[in-house]
Amino acid sequence: MHRIRLTVAYDGTDYCGWQVQPNGISVQKTLQNAIEDLVREPVALTGASRTDSGVHALGQVAVFDTDREIPPAKYAMALNQRLPGDIVVQKSEEVAQDFHPRYTNVRKTYEYRILGRRMPLPAERRYSWFVPAALDFDAMARAARLFEGEHDFRSFCSQKTDVRSTVRTIYRSELVRDGEIILYRVSGSGFLYNMVRILTGMLVMVGRGRRNAADIMKALEDPRPQAAAPVAPACGLTLVSVEYPDEEKNNKESEPKNN
């Protein structure tokens, strides 16, 4: 038995999210069908993060077990030949039998793209939140830093959240410019339901002058069940990477680079 780990990029626009849903096509099911077509046996595919409908990924991690004797690195190309262009396996490798993609001890990194501009840009319509208003970048950048550290993020998740604790640790929360795009990058040990999208919603409220640093401090210090800001649209969000600390170094070294 081999446990195979895939690193997967996808454009989530046309999917109902990672997870299999009663209606709509999921990324998980599409990928699972491609794997089953290749290995000719039923497989169970487990993902590191259940991204929502419309959310994208550069480095989703997914795992399955198989008895087939295919060289692990060959899965990526073989699966890409069976997948539509909006799902691409970036890397495949064998991992230990006890590796599970949903460790508690992972570091997840998300990026959220905001297009603050008078008119939308067609090529950005699937990959950013178009905000037709003047945004105070510096105020947003300062506000983003306030999320760093261990906090109770109850005010920054959807009510649907059903977890024992709403305390999470954010390692990095920063805003950078990328041409006309304002890019929000956030890394943490884990995120509550809709959390990154609500953090982004708060930053845009700050950028428009409707909330300030004091409002954020208050929402972190006095957590409430209702969300402190609107949920930013799914299309701007990308799961960039899921890192497993004990093997982070190995991953970086074996990553393919050719330019």
Next chain:
Amino acid sequence: MHRIRLTVAYDGTDYCGWQVQPNGISVQKTLQNAIEDLVREPVALTGASRTDSGVHALGQVAVFDTDREIPPAKYAMALNQRLPGDIVVQKSEEVAQDFHPRYTNVRKTYEYRILGRRMPLPAERRYSWFVPAALDFDAMARAARLFEGEHDFRSFCSQKTDVRSTVRTIYRSELVRDGEIILYRVSGSGFLYNMVRILTGMLVMVGRGRRNAADIMKALEDPRPQAAAPVAPACGLTLVSVEYPDEEKNNKESEPKNN
């Protein structure tokens, strides 16, 4: 009678190109329908550049005449309400009656995006040429400079070209990195049929070590009717801007900016 100039961005993926074609939906026709729906009279719409099927634009320029008394700057928003998300009017303004978008004396700027990488990226599939090979960026950057100046570009156009002269002037031809993307930026007085895509095809051949600077010099000095390199795919190409020299300064000053 008012002559209205539109600056238009579009994602060309789902169109048969700018110009009306017997089969397929053109950007021109889609835009013309929106204008006619707004002004309630037939209009003739003339574009600065007849972009090919699949080619994108950030700053296509198009002109029409109308008797309607709508404030010129209002056309952009009013048309965007009538257009699909992949065509967005960025700006509308009134111009002189004798303004024609296809002046001989314009400066056109194109960008071509090349993704040189082991695996494709889903979000780039509509907007770049995926080249799964090691590319020598420095050799490509040096080669790009060789196209600058006045040359007979007969070896860098498709045979379909039916023009009196194949001499054109390239003002700027340079390669820059934009994250994982290699961006080719070229500005000139005008371009022959498929010219930017063949220049790009040549640069990628150089990047792969299959052509060198001497091959480019020879193709420029000894023009042949057959193209000197393959035509790069349409999806990587974007018409960035069309500038009219005598009013370049005005355009820049009146451009909306809010971040």
